[in-house]
Amino acid sequence: MAVPKKKTSKSRTRTRHSAYRKKQTTKIVKKIQLVVCTNCGAQKLNHHVCKACGFYNGKQVVDKSKELDSITTVKA
Ligand SMILES: [Zn+2]
Structure with a gap:
């Protein structure tokens, strides 16, 4: 059976793990596709409705002005 010659130090293990975690997070961040709203x-x-104006595929899908009104009326 293959046996490791030396004990892996805490530092080495943690360095390896931190590098792995960093790689994974960058993978996830790269998967998020950001596009400019037309x-x-x-x-x-x-492929999502614009959060700023509520447009999707050239049409007004979500009325942002109404949403703002409802928020202000709840607060008042
Ligand atoms: Zn927009």
Whole structure:
């Protein structure tokens, strides 16, 4: 049976693990596809309604002005 010649130190193990975690997080971040909204130019998720203006595929899907009104009325 193959046996490791030397004990792996805490430092070596933790360095390896931190490098692995960093790699994984960058993988996830790279997967997120940000595109520019055609209506307002804000960055939005691909194939999602724009959070800034509520447009999707050139149409107003979510009325952002109404949403703002409801928030202000709840607060008042
Ligand atoms: Zn937009």
